[in-house]
Amino acid sequence: MRLLVALLPRSRRDWGRALLAETAHADKSLRWILGGVRLVGWSWFDWMIGGNLMKTVVATLSTVNVAMGLFLMGLFVFTVDNASVVLALAVGLIIQGGYTLWYMWGAGKQSWATRVLLVGQTLALLVGAGGFLISTLNNVAPRGGDPEYGPIVVGAAIATQAAATLYFYAVRREATGSKASVGI
Numbered sequence: 001m002r003l004l005v006a007l008l009p010r011s012r013r014d015w016g017r018a019l020l021a022e023t024a025h026a027d028k029s030l031r032w033i034l035g036g037v038r039l040v041g042w043s044w045f046d047w048m049i050g051g052n053l054m055k056t057v058v059a060t061l062s063t064v065n066v067a068m069g070l071f072l073m074g075l076f077v078f079t080v081d082n083a084s085v086v087l088a089l090a091v092g093l094i095i096q097g098g099y100t101l102w103y104m105w106g107a108g109k110q111s112w113a114t115r116v117l118l119v120g121q122t123l124a125l126l127v128g129a130g131g132f133l134i135s136t137l138n139n140v141a142p143r144g145g146d147p148e149y150g151p152i153v154v155g156a157a158i159a160t161q162a163a164a165t166l167y168f169y170a171v172r173r174e175a176t177g178s179k180a181s182v183g184i
Helices: 002-007 010-022 030-050 052-078 084-107 111-140 150-176
Strands: none
Touching: 002 010, 052 084, 052 150, 084 111, 084 150, 111 150
16 A cells, blocks of 8 residues: 555645555455555546646647648648548648647637637537548448548547547646636
8 A cells, every 4th residue: 555655646645644544453455455546546547637648648639630731731732633621621630730739838818719729629529520430431331442541530630639628628627626717
């Protein structure tokens, strides 16, 4: 159990030491030990997902989406088969990733910016998940026998960044106890 207390985040180590002192005479049953392991595991999970690690994940996903959008934009410009859906996906990826990065860097401190982020990411989650699902179903029996994986990847990228951003915003808002958070 001392090892589990040592693994707790610093803010909870005093609590862990106090718990060890209180339970020095407690029954060392398997259920009690599993409860302690669960508490330590949840503390670490909560700290990692609600903290800087998740912010890094959201920033990375946003950067990847901007890069993917720029790549698709180049594909649209330099290829003969200029499908308008490629341009729409490129612009959507650039806007989604760029706005999220802009917001995370503290530029979006106004309440309207938060609303735009939440509405945009919610719509992106629906569009990305829908695109992923439709593309996957189309690849079950592809036309001409040639499955297309690009739309699946783009749909997954859009939906993943949106879900991560919304989750991080909700966790950060809950952790700060604010009702109108003004930045991630």
